[in-house]
Amino acid sequence: MEAMINISGLSKSYGHKEILHNVNLQMKRGNIIGLLGPNGSGKTTLIKILCGLLREYRGEIVIDGHPIGVHSKSIISYLPDEPYFAAWMKVKDAIGIFCDMYADFDVERCRELCKRFDIQNNMLIKTMSKGTKEKFQLSLVMARRAKIIILDEPIGGVDPAARDVILDTILSNSFEEQTILIATHLIADIERIFDSVIFIQEGNITLDRDVEELRQETGKSIDELFREKFRY
């Protein structure tokens, strides 16, 4: 089957500094893919290009059979690595905005998730703790019935108990044939939900494999392999 995301020969530079170097990747439909690399390896840059937020690059990207543009943007639900709410917004305001902006937004599902995370409609977003803010943002992003979900560091700020709920949420969504790309450096907590992993190191893809095959071949966990590869 044709890949959901097809990247060939992608390079991206800021001035003389090359952030991504000749990246070639195919991401399969319905897969949960881990994008793993240390800080500054190019994860967020790659994600921003896929989401259509950075437009200057070399190479070719095809998403769901189309180049990056109106179609790709409409089918990608994106969780950025930093919150983006305005200071005055309450939970219900943000939910309202998502209802207006995205035809695929399932408000019932969003309310369900908020309830699970103990987030109330009248809470002011800016006064939430970092973890609660992340959970709320994830509730919004996961409530879109989008073909592709891209999560940039979704579990960074939350406690281990909330991590499990978040992983459950990601898993229960994945049954809808969604392709889910998750950038993270917290691998041990999350590796059980991946189909495949991509290692990115200084803008180069150094590994792109099925996780179960990797475990079979190496007798190691993805976390261990990552630590070996990225030892400072």
Add this chain to the structure above:
Amino acid sequence: MIFNTNIPIYVQIIDDFKKRIISGEYGPSDKVLSVRDLAMEYGVNPNTVQKALSELERFALVKSVRTSGRYITEDIKIIQELKDQFINEKVQTFITDLKGLSITDDEIIRHIERGIHNGSDD
């Protein structure tokens, strides 16, 4: 269930199924949960569960019935074979370990008898 991430997860799911079949928790002809439910229960990727189930079908421990889902085999002979094989493997490792330490057959048997006896007192 906590997985050891050094070993393929589907292999661990297969082992878990085998143990449940051996213990009788999953009886002959019992309906198997859907891939979706199993994935949620195990907290793993649905494709991983799918792979484990395909293997279990290959071993004839699980049968897929078109339109109605999957079932544990109704063939008691297959279940008995699984059980025998499981016990045999455990016993063989155990004996090999002890014999490697020059422990005699008599001693091994004496300790097993005592162990079983003590265990049944609990």
